[in-house]
Each structure stands twice: as C-alpha cells, then as structure tokens.
Amino acid sequence: MRHVISVHDFSVEEIVDVLDRAEDMVAIARGETTSDLLRGRVLACIFFEPSTRTRLSFETAMNRLGGGVIGFAGTQATSVVKGETLADTIRMVSGYADAVVLRHPREGAAKLATEFSGVPIVNAGDGAGQHPTQTLLDLFTIRTEMGRLEGLTISLVGDLRYGRTVHSLAIALSKFGNTINLVSPEGLEMPGEVTSELMAKGMLGKACHSPEEVISDTDILYATRIQKERFPDPVEYERVAGMYRVDPDLLSRGPEGLIVMHPLPRVNEITPEVDGMPQAKYFEQAFNGVPVRMALLSMVIGGK
Amino acid sequence: MPEKMMKVQRIEHGTVIDHILPGRAFDILKVLGIVNDRSMSILINSHSKKGGKKDILKIEDVELSADEASRVALISPQATINIIVGGKVVKKFNAEAPKVVRGILTCSNPNCISNQNEPITSEFRLGPDDGHRYVCTYCERDIIDLAKRIRW
Numbered sequence: 001m002r003h004v005i006s007v008h009d010f011s012v013e014e015i016v017d018v019l020d021r022a023e024d025m026v027a028i029a030r031g032e033t034t035s036d037l038l039r040g041r042v043l044a045c046i047f048f049e050p051s052t053r054t055r056l057s058f059e060t061a062m063n064r065l066g067g068g069v070i071g072f073a074g075t076q077a078t079s080v081v082k083g084e085t086l087a088d089t090i091r092m093v094s095g096y097a098d099a100v101v102l103r104h105p106r107e108g109a110a111k112l113a114t115e116f117s118g119v120p121i122v123n124a125g126d127g128a129g130q131h132p133t134q135t136l137l138d139l140f141t142i143r144t145e146m147g148r149l150e151g152l153t154i155s156l157v158g159d160l161r162y163g164r165t166v167h168s169l170a171i172a173l174s175k176f177g178n179t180i181n182l183v184s185p186e187g188l189e190m191p192g193e194v195t196s197e198l199m200a201k202g203m204l205g206k207a208c209h210s211p212e213e214v215i216s217d218t219d220i221l222y223a224t225r226i227q228k229e230r231f232p233d234p235v236e237y238e239r240v241a242g243m244y245r246v247d248p249d250l251l252s253r254g255p256e257g258l259i260v261m262h263p264l265p266r267v268n269e270i271t272p273e274v275d276g277m278p279q280a281k282y283f284e285q286a287f288n289g290v291p292v293r294m295a296l297l298s299m300v301i302g303g304k
Numbered sequence: 305m306p307e308k309m310m311k312v313q314r315i316e317h318g319t320v321i322d323h324i325l326p327g328r329a330f331d332i333l334k335v336l337g338i339v340n341d342r343s344m345s346i347l348i349n350s351h352s353k354k355g356g357k358k359d360i361l362k363i364e365d366v367e368l369s370a371d372e373a374s375r376v377a378l379i380s381p382q383a384t385i386n387i388i389v390g391g392k393v394v395k396k397f398n399a400e401a402p403k404v405v406r407g408i409l410t411c412s413n414p415n416c417i418s419n420q421n422e423p424i425t426s427e428f429r430l431g432p433d434d435g436h437r438y439v440c441t442y443c444e445r446d447i448i449d450l451a452k453r454i455r456w
Contacts, residue, residue: 006444085422108417108442112424127415129443193446 004122005110007132007168021295029290036066044097045071048104054124057289058101090116098301120300135168137292141285155181155214158224160190165263179205181214185240215254223262223269247271312345318364320386329359331451335375373399403430409453416443
C-alpha cells in the first residue's frame with residue numbers, strides 16, 4: 001500500500017514516473033477523451049481546513065477517472081465537533097473508501113492517518129508541513145513549460161518562511177540540479193534547514209530582499225503570497241507587499257522565456273495586467289493539479 | 305576537610321553515572337523515572353580531571369539496563385556508566401544515544417499532531433549527522449530544548 005505523505009519520500013525516478021503518467025492523463029483531464037480506470041472505486045476527500053483548488057482538483061481527478069467521491073470540507077457538520085479524534089475519523093472513513101485525501105491544520109496529521117487507515121492516505125496539506133501533490137504539480141508545470149527539470153534558475157519570491165509549498169519545492173528542485181534564488185522580506189526568509197540543504201548540494205543561488213536583484217537571470221519566477229497577518233503594522237505590510245509585486249515593468253527586465261508561477265490564491269502579488277502576458281503560467285499550473293492528481297490516484301488506488 | 309576526603313561516600317552496590325554534562329543530573333533522573341525514594345548522591349558542577357565541570361550521580365541498589373543507559377545518552381551523550389557490586393566497578397561503558405525514542409519526549413512544535421489528544425505514542429529519530437539532534441516522526445521538525453521535553 002503506497003501512501004503519499006511527503007515529497008521527501010519520492011526518489012528522482014519516482015517523481016519522473018508520476019510526471020510521465022500525468023502527461024498521459026492530460027487529454028482525459030481536459031475532457032477530450034474519457035476513462036473508466038477507477039470505475040466503481042470511491043475516494044474520500046476529508047478537508048478539515050478550507051481549500052479551493054486542491055479539493056476541487058482531487059474531486060475532478062477522481063470523477064474524470066470514472067470513480068466516485070465522498071467527504072467533507074470543514075468540520076461543522078461532522079463528529080469532529082463532538083470531539084472525535086483524527087484517528088477514529090480515519091478508521092471510519094477508510095472503511096468507506098479506497099483511498100483518503102486528507103487536509104488538516106496540524107503538522108504530522110497525514111503521517112498519523114497512515115497508522116490508522118486500511119487504505120492509502122494522500123496528504124493534501126498538513127498545517128505548515130508537507131503538501132506533496134502541490135510540489136508534484138509545480139514540477140509538472142516546470143517540465144511542461146520549460147521542457148526540462150534541470151539546469152534552470154528558479155527565483156522563489158515572497159513569504160519563504162511560512163509558505164509550505166516553497167520549502168518542498170526547493171528541496172525537490174535541488175534533487176534535479178538547479179540554481180535556486182531566495183527572495184523574501186526580512187523576517188520571512190527561508191528556514192535554515194532548507195537553506196543549509198541547498199547550500200550543501202551547491203544549489204543555492206542568491207539570497208536577497210529584492211526581486212530586482214535576480215530578475216535578469218531568472219528562468220522561473222515563483223511568487224507566493226505575503227500574508228497581511230505577519231505584519232503588526234498595516235503600513236509596513238503595504239510597503240513590503242509593494243516591493244514584491246510582480247508587474248509588467250518587472251517582467252520586462254527578465255530574460256526571454258521567463259515564466260511566472262504562483263500556487264494561488266494570489267491577493268496583490270501579481271497585478272492583473274500580467275494575466276494576459278505570455279509569461280503568466282499560474283492558471284495552467286492550477287489546471288495541472290488535475291492530471292497530476294489523476295496520476296497519483298491511479299497509482300495508489302488502481303495499482304497502476 | 306582533609307584534602308583527599310571524598311565529598312560523597314562510595315557506594316557498595318548500584319550505578320555511578322559520571323561525566324554528565326554540567327547541570328543535567330536532574331534531567332537524567334527525570335528521564336530514568338527515578339524518584340525520591342532512592343538513596344542517591346548528586347554532584348552538580350563538580351570539577352573534572354579532564355578539565356571543566358561535570359555532574360555525577362551515584363544511585364544505590366540500581367543497575368541500569370541497556371535501555372536505561374541509552375536514555376542517559378539522550379540527555380548527556382558523553383556520560384559513562386559504572387555498575388558497582390561489592391564496592392567495585394564490575395562494568396564500565398559509554399551509553400549509546402538511542403536511534404529512536406518513543407514515548408519519553410513530547411514534540412516542541414505545539415502544532416504537531418502528536419501534541420493533540422490522539423491515541424499515538426510520540427516518536428523521535430536521531431538525525432543522520434553528528435549533531436545529536438532528534439527529529440519528530442510526525443511533523444519532521446527538530447526537537448528544541450530536548451531536556452525540557454521529557455515527560456514525567
């Protein structure tokens with residue numbers, strides 16, 4: 001039984017295998033062709049936290065493969081409000097479904113779930129911890145847009161301290177041999193353990209506080225949301241957020257072929273004028289969640 | 305006090321834990337679950353012949369098992385353990401830090417699922433480097449201030 005808990009559990013070969021399978025799923029994900037690979041199978045999507053893209057793309061993935069979906073989003077109408085443990089919820093739900101997709105506000109929740117589940121667990125984000133399917137869809141987007149996963153310069157921009165997607169992505173990209181620039185406001189820098197790992201592998205490029213410093217040498221600009229609640233002073237937030245805004249002016253100084261990615265939701269990090277530019281790939285990125293999650297579901301449920 | 309007089313009497317039977325990191329003797333008692341009903345001597349910040357300071361524990365009528373010795377190493381990796389029988393050292397060894405620690409520690413990450421009301425046992429693994437750091441199996445974070453994370 002294969003669980004999907006952390007991208008650290010995937011070797012380079014396994015990552016490439018998932019991306020290859022996802023490529024085969026694109027036509028089905030777009031509805032250009034149909035599949036009944038998982039017909040008669042049931043996926044439980046249990047989301048203890050809000051989610052738009054992750055939940056909907058898992059549900060779409062399962063439906064596109066001919067399977068059914070049960071689950072909940074938010075705990076108000078569930079036994080959790082009566083004090084049920086996650087362990088008991090998992091024991092019960094795993095009896096109803098062939099795999100469980102779990103999002104939970106506590107770090108390590110997905111790992112716990114594997115101990116009480118009789119079916120595969122797929123981690124859809126646990127607190128500030130892991131979000132492996134996001135990392136895999138980011139890698140799929142990079143390979144689709146750039147034609148390769150190695151020899152690229154990726155600038156991670158924004159809140160690198162609390163943004164869970166950038167931690168996993170940085171480590172995953174370092175497995176393939178890339179230069180990774182870290183651009184964040186003071187106080188929101190990448191955690192030391194990630195920076196140390198990048199340095200040890202010789203993959204760390206520049207670590208700085210301004211996108212201007214790296215834009216001319218960037219193949220992929222990966223923007224993340226800077227959360228207002230991290231700043232006690234709203235004026236300071238506006239000042240910092242303004243410095244990290246991706247707009248046509250900034251992109252005009254980037255090399256040809258540069259792409260912009262973002263895990264979404266965005267607030268003000270990318271101005272709407274960028275949406276129509278050829279560099280903007282974040283909506284394709286959101287779509288790519290479907291074929292990548294189809295690939296994973298076919299592997300963990302279908303045994304393919 | 306004559307110069308050569310020992311500060312603490314030798315013990316006839318039991319365990320002497322020597323070369324404990326200074327100030328950690330009480331943490332070791334805690335991790336061993338040894339309470340006040342034992343006869344014992346505790347030396348804090350004693351001068352070490354090797355230079356610097358150390359703590360020493362002399363616990364009467366207790367022979368530490370290998371598992372208990374590894375708990376000592378969890379707190380003080382350099383500690384030496386002497387088993388005393390009939391007033392003589394019959395066994396002396398350095399404790400080995402455990403690769404996996406279950407149940408003794410709590411995770412320092414308050415948002416870790418292992419700190420919630422779930423039917424699981426906390427688990428930490430020794431990191432692959434030489435840094436004597438333990439990583440939570442659940443949240444994958446390093447435990448911070450390990451001695452403060454011991455459950456009573």
